[in-house]
Amino acid sequence: MSTTVIAEMTSPYVEHQEFPDLVYPTSVTATLAAFREAFPAAARLVPEEDGGAAALSVHSRDYVDFVKEGSRRPEGATKFPLNVVALPELKVSEPRTFEGRHTQYFFDEITRATPALCEGALISAAASQQGARRLAETAQTAEHALMLVPTRPPGHHALPSVGGGLCVFANAAIAARELSRSGRVVVLDIDQDHGNGTQGVFYDDPSVLTISIHAEGWPHVAGFAEETGGPGAPGTNLNLPLPTGTGFDGYAPALETALETIARFEARYLVLALGYDAQREQGFGLLRLDSEDFGVLGRRIAGLGLPTLVTTEGCYGYYESTAVAATHFFQGWAEQWR
Numbered sequence: 546m547s548t549t550v551i552a553e554m555t556s557p558y559v560e561h562q563e564f565p566d567l568v569y570p571t572s573v574t575a576t577l578a579a580f581r582e583a584f585p586a587a588a589r590l591v592p593e594e595d596g597g598a599a600a601l602s603v604h605s606r607d608y609v610d611f612v613k614e615g616s617r618r619p620e621g622a623t624k625f626p627l628n629v630v631a632l633p634e635l636k637v638s639e640p641r642t643f644e645g646r647h648t649q650y651f652f653d654e655i656t657r658a659t660p661a662l663c664e665g666a667l668i669s670a671a672a673s674q675q676g677a678r679r680l681a682e683t684a685q686t687a688e689h690a691l692m693l694v695p696t697r698p699p700g701h702h703a704l705p706s707v708g709g710g711l712c713v714f715a716n717a718a719i720a721a722r723e724l725s726r727s728g729r730v731v732v733l734d735i736d737q738d739h740g741n742g743t744q745g746v747f748y749d750d751p752s753v754l755t756i757s758i759h760a761e762g763w764p765h766v767a768g769f770a771e772e773t774g775g776p777g778a779p780g781t782n783l784n785l786p787l788p789t790g791t792g793f794d795g796y797a798p799a800l801e802t803a804l805e806t807i808a809r810f811e812a813r814y815l816v817l818a819l820g821y822d823a824q825r826e827q828g829f830g831l832l833r834l835d836s837e838d839f840g841v842l843g844r845r846i847a848g849l850g851l852p853t854l855v856t857t858e859g860c861y862g863y864y865e866s867t868a869v870a871a872t873h874f875f876q877g878w879a880e881q882w883r
């Protein structure tokens with residue numbers, strides 16, 4: 546047992562698709578470039594379409610069917626409804642159109658079920674599950690194992706029957722659910738925003754520890770320190786919200802708290818929800834990490850020594866800062882495992 550196995554599970558669709566609006570594909574392109582530079586010998590795997598099967602491991606059937614329908618609608622066929630979110634008190638009748646169902650499946654106005662977004666969500670979910678399967682197999686014999694699954698749209702805001710925050714399917718949660726078949730799992734979310742979807746999926750599941758380091762704020766109704774797990778899983782959710790403007794001096798202690806908590810949980814696997822919006826030029830400056838700080842993040846997280854699957858979450862489209870942060874992150878990881 547002295548081998549290191551590195552691989553990526555990349556959908557060509559996700560790698561090359563121009564996603565709409567704010568779903569910046571630079572998170573994928575920058576991550577792939579940095580990963581391939583840091584690990585030139587990594588295996589390149591391609592996921593198979595699965596008709597929504599992976600998404601069903603976390604999401605409700607009616608929601609998955611809605612997304613599948615969205616993927617088949619012609620470009621421009623949907624008139625996206627503005628200003629309506631079908632809160633329970635508002636809803637009197639079942640919606641009768643795709644646009645109507647849209648109001649009950651997304652919690653904000655910025656997330657729009659375009660054909661590209663739905664298609665990307667389906668293949669990203671499949672890649673997350675298939676990447677997790679491959680990682681679990683690899684980890685049986687390898688000393689170190691790393692699987693990158695570039696995902697677009699991102700996933701960490703998506704709940705079982707509700708998407709939002711540009712997220713449709715909860716990719717990190719889908720990977721974690723698959724890995725939890727063969728051991729305890731930690732999901733660590735270092736996107737600037739709270740991983741409310743991942744938390745929601747596993748809140749009452751004692752086999753998966755969910756940790757999120759984020760700026761106080763979005764999505765405003767979750768992400769607080771007192772959310773520590775449901776009655777069936779006390780102590781298995783850790784939120785580390787940081788005040789607006791926090792730099793790495795304030796971030797580093799939260800990271801160490803997360804790493805100590807992971808070590809105590811005695812996890813078999815790690816899923817890392819990797820965003821770059823904590824970088825100071827991104828995400829409205831809510832957090833102020835320098836790109837070089839991502840190198841420390843890579844080194845410290847790799848230092849856990851756990852078989853790890855990485856999904857891609859937020860960035861704000863500024864290719865240069867995303868690319869530099871990603872390069873530092875994976876170089877740091879590679880140095881740690883050298």
Ligand SMILES: [Zn+2]
Nearest residue numbers: 736737738859
């Ligand atoms: Zn974010």
